[in-house]
Amino acid sequence: MDVKGRAQTRAADLMDKAGAMTVQLRSSAAQAGHTVHGRVTSAGHRVQDGATTAGHQLHDGARHPRPALVVGAAVAVVVAVVVAWRYPRR
Secondary structure (H helix, E strand, O other): OOHHHHHHHHHHHHHHHHHHHHHHHHHHHHHHHHHHHHHHHHHHHHHHHHHHHHHHHHHHOOOOOOHHHHHHHHHHHHHHHHHHHHOOOO
8 A cells, every 4th residue: 555665666676677777778788899999900901901912912912012003004105106096207
């Protein structure tokens, strides 16, 4: 019959549950943060290792070190030929 007392008890129980859930959620968030940080760090290392490997391949001659320079030179030659053909000297 003590409605006020039961309401206060119920409110205290709910506050305890909310506090426990808050602690659990913070712990889960921290754990997820550590997991994500580990994955990002691992991915960063893989990218860095891949870039280092690609850099070594460039120096080993496996790939041409300056493809943009070669393409630019080829385009310049084509443009020069087209201009010379289109506008001959008089």
